[in-house]
Amino acid sequence: xxxIFLKLIIGVVSMTALGIVGGFIIQGVDRKxxxxxxxRIGPLLRQPWWDFLKLMRKENVVPEHAVPWVYNAAPIMAxxxxxxxxxxxxxxxxxxxxxxxxxxxxxxxxxxxxxxAMVFGGFASxxxxxxxxxxxxxxxxxxxxxxxxxxxxxxxWKMAQSGLAHPFSLxxxxxxxxxxxxxxxxxxxxxxxxxxxxxxxxAELSKGPFDAPEAKSELxxxxxxxxxxxxxAMFYLALGAKMIAMLGLTVALFFPYTISQYFQVDTTVKIVxxxxxxxxxxxxxxxxxxxxxxxxxxxxxITQIVEIYWKLGGTMTFLGLFLIMLDGKx
Amino acid sequence: xxxxxxxxxKPIKTVIGPIxxxxxxxxxxxxxxxxxxxxxxxxxxxxxxxxxxWMATRRNAVQTLYVSERICGxxxxxxxxxxxxxxxxxxxxxxxxxxxxxxxxxxxxERIHSHLLWAGVAALELGFxxxxxxxxxxxxxxxxxxxxxxxxxxxxxVLQIGGVRRDITPDQHARINKSLLNYTILFDELYDxxxxxxxxxxxxxxxxxxxxxxxxxxxxxxxxxxxxGIATDVRQDFPYCAYGDLDIKAITPEALAGEVHGDxxxxxxxxxxEVKQSIEIIQQSMKKMPIGPLTNFPKLMVLLNHIKQAEGExxxxxxxxxxxxxxxxxxxxNQESPLVWKVKASTYSNAMSWVKMLEGExxxxxxxxxxxxxxxxxxxxxxxxxxxxxTSIFTQDDLRRLSRKKTERIRQGLK
Amino acid sequence: xxxxxxxxxxxxxxFNKPATNPFPARHLPKSITRFLEKVAAGKAELVLPLEVPxxxxxxxxxxxxxxxxxxxxxxxxxxxxxxxxxxxxxxxVYAGHCIQCxxxxxxxxxxxxxxxxxxxxxTTDRYSEExxxx
Ligand code: SF4
Ligand code: SF4
Numbered sequence: 070x071x072x073i074f075l076k077l078i079i080g081v082v083s084m085t086a087l088g089i090v091g092g093f094i095i096q097g098v099d100r101k102x103x104x105x106x107x108x109r110i111g112p113l114l115r116q117p118w119w120d121f122l123k124l125m126r127k128e129n130v131v132p133e134h135a136v137p138w139v140y141n142a143a144p145i146m147a148x149x150x151x152x153x154x155x156x157x158x159x160x161x162x163x164x165x166x167x168x169x170x171x172x173x174x175x176x177x178x179x180x181x182x183x184x185x186a187m188v189f190g191g192f193a194s195x196x197x198x199x200x201x202x203x204x205x206x207x208x209x210x211x212x213x214x215x216x217x218x219x220x221x222x223x224x225x226w227k228m229a230q231s232g233l234a235h236p237f238s239l240x241x242x243x244x245x246x247x248x249x250x251x252x253x254x255x256x257x258x259x260x261x262x263x264x265x266x267x268x269x270x271x272a273e274l275s276k277g278p279f280d281a282p283e284a285k286s287e288l289x290x291x292x293x294x295x296x297x298x299x300x301x302a303m304f305y306l307a308l309g310a311k312m313i314a315m316l317g318l319t320v321a322l323f324f325p326y327t328i329s330q331y332f333q334v335d336t337t338v339k340i341v342x343x344x345x346x347x348x349x350x351x352x353x354x355x356x357x358x359x360x361x362x363x364x365x366x367x368x369x370x371i372t373q374i375v376e377i378y379w380k381l382g383g384t385m386t387f388l389g390l391f392l393i394m395l396d397g398k399x
Numbered sequence: 400x401x402x403x404x405x406x407x408x409k410p411i412k413t414v415i416g417p418i419x420x421x422x423x424x425x426x427x428x429x430x431x432x433x434x435x436x437x438x439x440x441x442x443x444x445x446x447x448x449x450x451x452x453w454m455a456t457r458r459n460a461v462q463t464l465y466v467s468e469r470i471c472g473x474x475x476x477x478x479x480x481x482x483x484x485x486x487x488x489x490x491x492x493x494x495x496x497x498x499x500x501x502x503x504x505x506x507x508x509e510r511i512h513s514h515l516l517w518a519g520v521a522a523l524e525l526g527f528x529x530x531x532x533x534x535x536x537x538x539x540x541x542x543x544x545x546x547x548x549x550x551x552x553x554x555x556x557v558l559q560i561g562g563v564r565r566d567i568t569p570d571q572h573a574r575i576n577k578s579l580l581n582y583t584i585l586f587d588e589l590y591d592x593x594x595x596x597x598x599x600x601x602x603x604x605x606x607x608x609x610x611x612x613x614x615x616x617x618x619x620x621x622x623x624x625x626x627x628g629i630a631t632d633v634r635q636d637f638p639y640c641a642y643g644d645l646d647i648k649a650i651t652p653e654a655l656a657g658e659v660h661g662d663x664x665x666x667x668x669x670x671x672x673e674v675k676q677s678i679e680i681i682q683q684s685m686k687k688m689p690i691g692p693l694t695n696f697p698k699l700m701v702l703l704n705h706i707k708q709a710e711g712e713x714x715x716x717x718x719x720x721x722x723x724x725x726x727x728x729x730x731x732x733n734q735e736s737p738l739v740w741k742v743k744a745s746t747y748s749n750a751m752s753w754v755k756m757l758e759g760e761x762x763x764x765x766x767x768x769x770x771x772x773x774x775x776x777x778x779x780x781x782x783x784x785x786x787x788x789x790t791s792i793f794t795q796d797d798l799r800r801l802s803r804k805k806t807e808r809i810r811q812g813l814k
Numbered sequence: 815x816x817x818x819x820x821x822x823x824x825x826x827x828x829f830n831k832p833a834t835n836p837f838p839a840r841h842l843p844k845s846i847t848r849f850l851e852k853v854a855a856g857k858a859e860l861v862l863p864l865e866v867p868x869x870x871x872x873x874x875x876x877x878x879x880x881x882x883x884x885x886x887x888x889x890x891x892x893x894x895x896x897x898x899x900x901x902x903x904x905x906x907v908y909a910g911h912c913i914q915c916x917x918x919x920x921x922x923x924x925x926x927x928x929x930x931x932x933x934x935x936x937t938t939d940r941y942s943e944e945x946x947x948x
Pocket of ligand 1: 884888904905925927
C-alpha cells in the first residue's frame with residue numbers, strides 16, 4: 070500500500086512537471102510551425118511560457134452572474150484530470166506509472182473530463198457566448214465519442230482475437246504494435262482508424278477547424294470568454310498538457326515502436342535515444358493532426374462537425390472495424 | 400447581460416456588438432436565438448457618427464475634397480470621385496479626357512485592393528486564418544503600386560475637382576504592367592483557393608441567401624445585388640469617367656457557375672470575377688488613354704473662385720467596390736463652402752438586407768453573412784441623436800417629416 | 815470531391831521565407847526606446863523599413879526663407895494645420911494636425927512647403943519641437 074502511495078506522489082509530481090513543460094513546448098512548436106506555414110515569422114518558442122506568466126499576473130475576474138465555485142473549480146478540474154491521464158499513459162516505451170490499474174476505457178473517460186470541466190465553467194460563467202460555447206462543446210463531444218469509441222473497440226477486439234491477455238490495457242497494445250498483428254485488410258482497416266484518430270484529435274483539443282465551441286470570430290472565445298487571469302492560465306496549462314496526452318495516446322496506439330534495441334549502447338544512452346525518438350513521433354503526429362489541420366481549413370459549423378463525426382467518422386471507423394474483423398477471420 | 404438566462408422555451412436574446420471580434424466597426428445586432436438558430440434580427444447602427452457633412456459646411460470645396468476622401472479608408476477614391484463629379488456638375492466644370500481615364504484607373508485599382516481586403520476578412524470570419532494572410536499578402540503588391548503612383552497607401556489624395564493631381568508617366572507603365580501581370584497569375588491561385596476549397600464551399604453555399612426579389616425591394620447595391628443575379632452596375636448603366644469608352648458588363652455569378660444562388664459563395668464569386676474585370680479595365684484604359692492636360696484649372700485659386708461664384712446643385716454617382724456611392728452637393732453663390740453635402744455610402748443601401756440574410760441562419764454564420772455585404776459602418780452612420788442624453792426611436796413617419804423639413808430648408812437656401 | 819487546395823500551399827510555404835519585414839527587429843524588443851539606444855550604441859541591429867517610392871507624401875516640411883505669408887496654403891489646408899504669422903512673414907505648420915494631403919505644397923507659389931519621406935512620426939506630444947514647424 071505505501072509503495073503505491075509513494076509511487077503515486079512521485080508520479081503526480083513528475084507528471085505535473087512533465088505536463089506543464091511539455092505543454093509549453095508543444096504549444097510553442099505548434100504556433101511556430103503554423104506561423105511559418107502562414108508566411109509569418111511567428112512567436113518565439115517560449116511564447117506560451119510568457120503568455121502563462123502574463124496571465125498569472127493579471128487580475129482574476131469572476132463575473133457578476135457566474136456561479137463562483139463551479140467557475141473557479143473548472144480550470145483546476147480540467148488540469149487535474151489531464152495529469153491523471155498521464156499516470157496511465159505509456160511514455161517513450163516505458164510502462165505507465167499506474168500500470169495494471171486502468172485501461173483504455175478509463176483513458177477515454179478521462180479525456181472527456183477536461184472538456185466537461187470547460188463545459189461546466191462555460192455554463193457557470195453566465196455569459197450568453199459562454200453558454201452557446203458550452204452547448205457546442207457538449208455537442209462536439211457527443212460527435213467525436215462515436216469514432217473514438219469505435220477505435221478503442223477495434224483495438225481491444227484485435228488484441229483479444231490475437232489471444233493476448235488484458236486486451237484493453239495500453240501496456241498490451243504498446244507491447245504489440247498493431248501493424249504486426251494484422252494482414253493486408255487489417256492494415257487498411259487500421260489506416261482508416263488512424264485517419265479517424267487524426268480527425269478526432271483537433272476536436273479533443275478544441276483546435277481548428279473543429280473549434281466551434283471557442284470560435285474566435287463568432288463567440289469571442291466561446292466558453293472561455295469570461296475567464297481571465299489565473300483561471301485562464303490554468304486552462305491553458307490543461308490544454309497544453311491535454312495536447313500531449315492526446316498525441317501520446319495516438320502514438321501509443323498506432324506507433325508504439327521503440328528503436329533503442331537496435332543500438333549497442335548502455336542503458337542511459339538507450340533511454341535518451343528512446344525519449345528523443347518519442348518526442349519526434351509526438352511532433353510528427355502533432356504536425357499532421359493539429360497544425361496542418363488548423364491552418365488548412367476553414368472552421369466547420371457545429372452541425373457540420375456532428376455530421377462529419379457521425380457520418381464520415383462513423384463510416385470510416387466501422388469500415389475499419391469491419392476490415393479488421395474480416396482480416397481476423399481469414 | 401441580464402437577458403442571458405438559459406431557458407428551454409424562450410429564445411435567448413443575444414447582443415453582438417457594438418464591439419465584437421466579428422465586427423470590424425461598431426454596429427449593434429440584437430438577435431433572438433433558439434439553440435443555434437437565429438430567429439429574429441434587429442440592428443442598431445449609429446455608434447460612429449463623425450459629422451463629416453457638417454465639417455464640409457465649414458470648409459471650402461478643395462478642403463472638403465480631402466474630407467470626402469476620409470469618409471472611407473478603403474473607398475477613398477470612390478467617395479472623392481463622387482464628390483468631385485457632384486461639384487463639377489453643380490459648378491459646370493469640364494474634366495479633360497485624360498483625367499477621366501486616370502480616375503478610372505485609380506478607381507479600378509482601388510476596387511482590386513478593396514475586394515482582396517474583403518476576401519481576407521471573409522476568410523478570417525470563417526476561421527480560415529491562412530487564407531486571410533494569403534489574401535492580404537497578395538493585396539500588398541497593389542498597395543505598393545498605389546503608393547508608387549499616388550504617394551500614399553491609403554487616402555491617395557490624387558483627385559482634384561476638375562481633374563486629377565498626378566499623372567501616370569510613361570516610365571511608370573512598366574511597373575504597372577508588372578503588377579497587372581502578377582495579378583493575372585495570382586488570380587488563378589485565388590480562384591483555386593477560394594472557389595475550389597470544399598470546406599469553404601460547405602460553409603458558404605446556401606448561407607445568407609438573398610433572393611433577387613428581396614435584393615430589388617431592399618434597394619441593395621454593388622456585389623450584393625449582383626450576387627443575387629441582377630446585373631446592375633453604375634459603370635454599365637450610367638457610364639461616367641472613361642467607363643463609356645470601355646467594355647464593361649455587370650458581373651453576376653451566372654458567368655461562372657451558370658446558376659444563381661444569391662448566397663455568400665456567390666458574393667465571393669462576384670467579387671473575385673470583378674478583380675479580374677478590373678485588371679482588364681486598367682489594361683484597356685492604359686492603352687486608350689489619350690495625351691492631354693490633367694485639369695482645366697491648373698491654378699487652384701481660380702478653381703476656388705469659380706466654385707465660389709457658382710450656384711446650383713449636382714449629384715455624383717460612382718460604383719464603389721461595395722456598391723454605388725451617391726453624393727449630393729448644393730452650392731450657393733458667393734459662398735465658399737457647399738450649402739449642403741449629402742453622402743450616401745453603399746452600406747447604407749445594403750444594411751437592411753442583413754435582416755433577410757440572417758433570419759433562419761445559424762449563429763456560426765453570422766460573422767460571414769455580416770461580412771459578406773462588405774460593410775462599412777462608419778461611412779454609413781449619418782446621424783447621431785443627441786437629446787440631452789436621451790435616445791429615442793424614430794419611426795418612418797418621424798424621419799419623413801424631418802427629412803421634408805430639411806429639404807424645405809435646402810430649397811430656401813437657408814442653413 | 816473533397817479538395818483542400820491550401821494543403822500543398824502551406825506545406826510549400828513552410829520552406830519559404832516569411833513575408834514579414836521584421837521592422838524594427840525580428841521580435842518585438844521589451845522596450846523600443848532602449849532598443850534604439852542599443853542600436854545607436856552599435857549593440858543591436860535595426861532592420862530598416864521598406865523603401866518609400868519617389869513622390870511619397872510623408873511628413874510635411876517647411877522652409878521659412880522667402881515665405882510671403884500669402885496664406886494660400888492655409889486657405890486650402892483641409893486640416894487647418896497651417897497658421898499664418900503676418901508680422902514675421904512666416905507660417906507655422908502643425909505636423910501633428912497635418913493629414914499629409916500635399917495640397918499646400920502644390921499651391922505655394924514659392925515652393926516653401928514640401929513633403930518629406932519621413933513617416934515614423936509617432937509621438938506622445940503632437941506639439942513637440944519636431945512636430946511644429948516654423
Ligand atoms: S503658400 Fe507658401 S509663401 Fe504663401 S504663406 Fe504658405 S508657405 Fe508662405
Ligand atoms: S499637407 Fe495637407 S494637411 Fe498637411 S499642411 Fe499641407 S495642406 Fe495641410
